[in-house]
Amino acid sequence: MKAPVVVFCALLAVLLLVQGGVTVEAAVTCRPIELSACVSAITSSTPPTTLCCSKIKEQKPCLCQYLQNPNLKKFVNSPNARKVASTCGTPFPKC
Incomplete structure (x- = not known):
């Protein structure tokens, strides 16, 4: 049960790192699970x-x-x- 949580958190981390700014892009649904390809x-x-x-670029507005x-x-x-x-x-985003 802990493995899915770790994967989900890792994906979210990647999304956040990718967010370089607070740019709003059309029709982005913020779903950390989208980053599962980066685990x-x-x-x-x-x-x-x-x-x-x-996926990181797609989720950039959500980071x-x-x-x-x-x-x-x-x-x-995380460093990774x-x-x-x-x-x-x-x-990496500057929020």
Whole structure:
């Protein structure tokens, strides 16, 4: 039961890292689970996949919201999440 929570939190962390600014993009639904493609990259040294980077960019407008969530913040602020965001070309958000 703890594994899905860890995966969810890791995904949220990646989303938050990718949020470079507070830009509003059309029709983005903030769903941390969308970052599940990034779990292996955040929890290990595995490079992010194309799908992971795509999801990070898609969820970029939501990252500051994820950082405000105490359950997600520790994953979003993790060194690996920052590295994944950087590798995907999405700057860490300044909220």
